[in-house]
Amino acid sequence: ELVTLSSDFFADKYLQDQHWVITAGPTREAIDPVRYISNYSSGKMGYAIAHAALRAGAKVTLISGPVNISAPRGCELIEVTSAEQMYQQALTYAPQGTTFIACAAVADYRVADIAKEKIKKDNEHMQLSLVKNQDIVADVAKLANKPFIVGFAAETQNIAHYARGKLKRKNLDLIAANDVAKAGQGFNSDDNALTLYSAFDEIEIPLANKQVIATKLVSLINQHYLAKSTKP
């Protein structure tokens, strides 16, 4: 703990004038009072980014879905459950930030009609009707007073293709893509490997502990942020 304290203490506070708004973790979409749809996101990557941004001196607002890890000390933690709740909080806080990091694995679909009582298993088959949720990062990118925006793409195939498509279509500044089909990285793992895409470049961050990845990523995001801010 002394080592952490010292390295925190001496870390360069290069983000001290910035406010990072970070979403993290999964969302849960209710089916009925006991069942839900979710995903394997542990929140570790988003929390590691929050920690690294705090260390670099940023003010951090962390909007988090249900996870089993503790928020880093010093951040403003906003807890949500559903994609709709995350949307509301993200659209509230993002305009206050200099940087918005959409690291949460937000459910793309919610259940069309949430049952008020537990659904009985009377039938051999059941159809669950889902409707698309609002796209948080795309709507943040439509704001007049939008911050610098970093999206995430967790893919299982054609990673570069989907990531570049998402970057352009949603009008993001950066997108961090990872292959969640690979064992030992991504969802629920302590390690990750990312490729960071901008309209101008592509940077590999090789497999490492999520804290190490986060430290590199925060620095790279800041470099792109500064490059954009100083452009004519």
Next chain:
Amino acid sequence: ELVTLSSDFFADKYLQDQHWVITAGPTREAIDPVRYISNYSSGKMGYAIAHAALRAGAKVTLISGPVNISAPRGCELIEVTSAEQMYQQALTYAPQGTTFIACAAVADYRVADIAKEKIKKDNEHMQLSLVKNQDIVADVAKLANKPFIVGFAAETQNIAHYARGKLKRKNLDLIAANDVAKAGQGFNSDDNALTLYSAFDEIEIPLANKQVIATKLVSLINQHYLAKSTKP
């Protein structure tokens, strides 16, 4: 810790010739490589029963879905994810037990066709086709060499009606029913309140910590088990 140790040490080992097979926690039914359907079960009740049975001297096999709590020391832990895996393990271990406790919140339905790649959100609407899973506790009750069987019913309405129906239809010895719609008990709570139904009686176990509930429940289950064993 000394208090726990002492009370464990002096507890009456009234289950020392019994082997309890207990299922606990939720299951997760995959939708695609990143998404799944689950429920709010924390595993706390099943783990508390395992702990109480171990204290009373039983051999305990704990078949558990994904939870964030530690298994009690001394139990045989079998970890599973899906309802199908839990079914396989339960049908393997239950015949070896004197008592089978179906405390897990097993998914009633699984996704008909699990997507091999992450489903893209191309459409505004999506239909998820589900098919019914095999009924673990009902199939254990059909075994020739079946143990004494205790089911659970987590309901949000008409609790006594559903519990008594399940007891009879599935041919169980006992059923422990709780109202998961009530705040502060049941799913994900540290407290619970149960009603235990047999074909002959109905016993209320009022709201208390799950460890307290589990201690009472284990003793009541044993009383019913002994009554059944000594019947002509």
